[in-house]
Amino acid sequence: MISGRVWKFGDNINTDFMMPGPALYLPEAERVRYVFQANRPGWVDQMRRGDFIIGGHSYGVGSSRPAALSLRNLGVGCLIAESINGLFFRNCVNFGLLALECPGVHGMFEEGQTAVVSTDDLTVRNEQTGAVRQALPVPRELVDLMVGGGIFPLLERQNLIAPLPPKIDKSKKEAASV
Amino acid sequence: MGSAILNKILARASKKPSVAAGDLVVVDVDTVVLYDSNFFPVYWRDPLKVADPDRITVIFDHRVPAPDRSCAQAQITGREFAKRFGIKRMHDVGYDQGIAHTVVADKGYAVPGTVLVCSDSHTGGGGAFNCAARGVGGPDIIYAAITGQTWFAVCKTIRYDFTGRLKPGVTAKDLFLYIAQTYGDHSNHNVEFGGPGLANMSIDARRTLATMGTELNAEFSIFEPDEILASYMRERGVTDFEPQMPDIDADYAERRTVDLGIVDTLVALPDAMIGNSRPVGQVVGERIDQAFIGSCANGNLEDIAVAARVVAGRRVAPGVRFLVTPGSQAIYRQALKAGYIETLLDAGAVVTPATCGACGGGHMGVLGANETCITASTRNFKGRMGDPSARIFMGSPATVAASAIAGVIADPGDYMKGANW
Numbered sequence: 001m002i003s004g005r006v007w008k009f010g011d012n013i014n015t016d017f018m019m020p021g022p023a024l025y026l027p028e029a030e031r032v033r034y035v036f037q038a039n040r041p042g043w044v045d046q047m048r049r050g051d052f053i054i055g056g057h058s059y060g061v062g063s064s065r066p067a068a069l070s071l072r073n074l075g076v077g078c079l080i081a082e083s084i085n086g087l088f089f090r091n092c093v094n095f096g097l098l099a100l101e102c103p104g105v106h107g108m109f110e111e112g113q114t115a116v117v118s119t120d121d122l123t124v125r126n127e128q129t130g131a132v133r134q135a136l137p138v139p140r141e142l143v144d145l146m147v148g149g150g151i152f153p154l155l156e157r158q159n160l161i162a163p164l165p166p167k168i169d170k171s172k173k174e175a176a177s178v
Numbered sequence: 179m180g181s182a183i184l185n186k187i188l189a190r191a192s193k194k195p196s197v198a199a200g201d202l203v204v205v206d207v208d209t210v211v212l213y214d215s216n217f218f219p220v221y222w223r224d225p226l227k228v229a230d231p232d233r234i235t236v237i238f239d240h241r242v243p244a245p246d247r248s249c250a251q252a253q254i255t256g257r258e259f260a261k262r263f264g265i266k267r268m269h270d271v272g273y274d275q276g277i278a279h280t281v282v283a284d285k286g287y288a289v290p291g292t293v294l295v296c297s298d299s300h301t302g303g304g305g306a307f308n309c310a311a312r313g314v315g316g317p318d319i320i321y322a323a324i325t326g327q328t329w330f331a332v333c334k335t336i337r338y339d340f341t342g343r344l345k346p347g348v349t350a351k352d353l354f355l356y357i358a359q360t361y362g363d364h365s366n367h368n369v370e371f372g373g374p375g376l377a378n379m380s381i382d383a384r385r386t387l388a389t390m391g392t393e394l395n396a397e398f399s400i401f402e403p404d405e406i407l408a409s410y411m412r413e414r415g416v417t418d419f420e421p422q423m424p425d426i427d428a429d430y431a432e433r434r435t436v437d438l439g440i441v442d443t444l445v446a447l448p449d450a451m452i453g454n455s456r457p458v459g460q461v462v463g464e465r466i467d468q469a470f471i472g473s474c475a476n477g478n479l480e481d482i483a484v485a486a487r488v489v490a491g492r493r494v495a496p497g498v499r500f501l502v503t504p505g506s507q508a509i510y511r512q513a514l515k516a517g518y519i520e521t522l523l524d525a526g527a528v529v530t531p532a533t534c535g536a537c538g539g540g541h542m543g544v545l546g547a548n549e550t551c552i553t554a555s556t557r558n559f560k561g562r563m564g565d566p567s568a569r570i571f572m573g574s575p576a577t578v579a580a581s582a583i584a585g586v587i588a589d590p591g592d593y594m595k596g597a598n599w
Contacts, residue, residue: 012450016559020566021539025218025248038566058365061395062559063299063538064313066221083365086331086397087299087313094317139202151317152223160324162224 002098003116003127004052004077006109007043013055015062015088019070032070049075052115056081056106060088069095078117080105080124080135093142096150100124100135108133119147180425182335183400184368187310187422191293198429201332207233207322209287211296213278214238217255218248221316228263229326235267235287236260237278240534242271245541276506276532279303279474282311283385284508286414290403290421295322300474300556303389305400306381308407308421312398333397334431335368336361337424340375342439347594349484350383351476351554351574354390355444357436359455364394367431370424372402375438381410382478389475393451393557443590445552446572449560458577458589466550468499469582470563471575472530473537473555477505479512481554481575485527486518488579488593494526495585501543503530527582539563545570552587554578 016038023034036043053071059081060067068091071079079092079099092099100117102124109115114127122135122143138146145151155161181189181196189197191205210233216222228234236256244250253270260268267287269275274285279300282288288304294311295301297319304311314328322328344353369391371384379387384401391399401407403421411419443458471477471485482504494500502522504510510532513519519529536543537555545551545564551571553563558570573581576590583593 014559016561020561021564024215025220025252028220031220038561058363058395062557064297064315066316085395086333086366087315090318091315094315142202151321155223155321155324160226161320162226164223 001116001118002077003114004050005048006052006054006111006113006115007047008106008109008111009053009055011056012058012061013039015060015065015067018067019065024065028073032074035070035074044074047074050077052076052078052080054080054105054109054115057083058085059083060085064091066091066095068092068097068099072097078115080115080117082106093145094151096146096148098146100138102133102135104133119143179429180427182337182368182428182430183308183370183402183422183424184310184335184398185332186424187291187293188330188332190291191310197332199332199334202329203332204327204329205293207295207326207328208289208292209233209235209294210319210322211235211237211278211282211294211301212256212319212323213240213296213298214242214249214252214256215240216297216316216319217252217259222255223320225320225324228323231263231265233326234263234265234323235269235282236265237269237281238271238275239277240538241540242275242533243531273507276508277474277477277534279389280477280505280509280532283307283381284506286411286416289416290407290411290419292419295319295328299392300389302391302396302399303385303474305388305391305398306384307411308401308403310398310400313392333366333368335370335428336364337370337372337428337430337433339373339433339435340371340379340438341373341435342375342437343378344438344441347576347590348441348443349574349576350379350386351390352444353438353441354387354393355446355451355455355572356441358394358452359444361434363452364396367396368398368400369394369396370400370402372424373435376402376404377406378438380480381406382480385478386475389556395452443574443577445577445587446558448558448569448571451558451572458573458587461571461587462589464550464571464587466498466552466581466586468501468543468545468549468551469578470501470536470543470551470553470555471578472501472503472505472535474505475556476554476575477503477509477532479509482509482513482518483516484576485579486521488576488590489525489527489583490521492525492583494582498582498585499543500527500582501530501536502527503535503542504532506532525583536563552578552581
């Protein structure tokens with residue numbers, strides 16, 4: 001079971017809202033600042049890690065840009081929408097963001113309420129009202145990838161991609177030089 | 179019930195007798211296409227092996243020639259990757275470069291009956307070649323290059339049967355806008371195009387429509403094979419392929435007949451294309467700052483030809499920037515030999531080297547605050563081509579060229595009178 005505070009968005013939330021063109025090649029820390037800048041400025045400061053997004057129809061239409069990665073890195077715990085664009089859904093699998101299609105979910109929540117999702121049977125429950133809906137089935141392999149961090153951890157475990165270079169910890173470096 | 183085209187290709191690629199909507203299939207990938215964006219450090223993870231270098235193609239397109247150091251570095255990473263694994267299909271800046279999907283078309287890489295993936299959303303243009311081609315994610319591409327495989331969720335198919343032919347001056351872009359206006363969203367469905375009207379649609383026109391299938395929110399877009407396709411492939415030395423026709427009793431979600439002759443010139447208003455178009459007559463007179471023709475959807479030779487015919491002997495209106503970006507350097511050379519480039523330059527157009535360029539707001543034609551653009555490219559999302567306050571109208575290359583001359587959105591029909599049309 002996972003749960004999170006709900007933020008509601010409408011229909012046709014496209015990839016460019018989540019990752020606008022000017023942000024595409026910026027370092028990750030800067031890139032996430034652009035999420036929903038055009039349609040909901042300030043949201044990145046209001047949301048907390050673990051919050052959920054509830055979307056309308058055709059969530060994630062648009063390009064193949066890794067918008068799901070930005071949502072994951074902001075700490076979005078789960079995305080539930082009336083329907084999700086096929087390419088965006090792939091990127092949720094790729095980058096490890098739990099994403100579920102659940103017809104009727106948009107009307108089931110008010111913003112700020114808490115959604116509870118079972119990663120076993122893919123039910124969605126409103127903690128305040130008790131309403132429950134069943135998300136559309138997702139093959140187990142894909143659920144496992146979404147909750148397991150996506151494709152890169154899988155390829156790393158099989159020794160098929162080079163490991164990332166170790167991150168330089170700036171705080172330690174500065175401390176050492178003091 | 180029989181199978182639609184996509185089901186047949188995916189069944190073969192997954193070594194199953196048949197597949198049905200709802201199935202998750204793991205398929206062998208025949209062609210993996212990488213482009214410059216794959217190689218940025220935020221997206222790239224270095225493969226330690228690849229399944230088959232001859233099934234991998236690298237094409238630089240989104241930001242070329244490199245406009246800044248980060249793009250230059252990504253291209254260095256891409257060159258090193260191609261060299262390390264001995265990838266022969268390497269389309270670097272120069273003679274054989276272009277927009278990935280356009281080069282795939284020029285070279286005959288999208289082989290009928292096969293599976294092709296690329297992590298650009300407009301990969302579906304390869305469906306013009308009866309190829310199961312679609313955009314996937316960056317990690318999908320790395321996975322496919324390494325393992326030779328990817329996965330697809332099988333969807334139902336909406337079938338279009340075309341009859342008749344488009345009126346003079348009406349293009350496949352108008353046909354796309356007509357479908358988006360009349361039938362709306364195609365989410366969670368494949369689209370299949372066929373019927374007797376196909377005989378009147380060129381490969382370029384099919385490519386425009388298949389590319390724009392992404393903007394119908396379709397999963398795959400695919401065309402029936404025919405003799406026009408077979409001879410196109412033969413001209414490119416591709417003779418060993420098995421095109422797939424649908425079964426006569428294919429299990430379609432819906433079957434729709436469109437008389438191409440009823441399609442008129444349409445323009446999509448800013449921010450969306452589905453259900454957001456108007457007959458051109460309702461938007462004429464809208465002042466513009468920029469007119470753009472290019473992209474994988476409209477950087478084809480026919481698109482440049484129609485633009486040249488509209489502007490021949492005329493001049494771009496003062497205060498308007500008219501940018502034309504051929505889809506590939508090969509198309510650029512063909513347009514040059516045909517005289518189209520000279521005609522465009524004489525009219526005051528700026529012709530750029532082949533790149534995705536202004537279409538994605540990357541470079542060479544980025545819009546500023548509150549500017550208005552009419553574009554023949556792939557997408558008119560808010561902020562797509564630059565500043566979020568810019569307005570982006572979407573039309574055919576003919577409409578864009580006519581608007582560049584008029585300085586306001588114009589009906590191309592007014593510029594198409596006379597013996598040439």
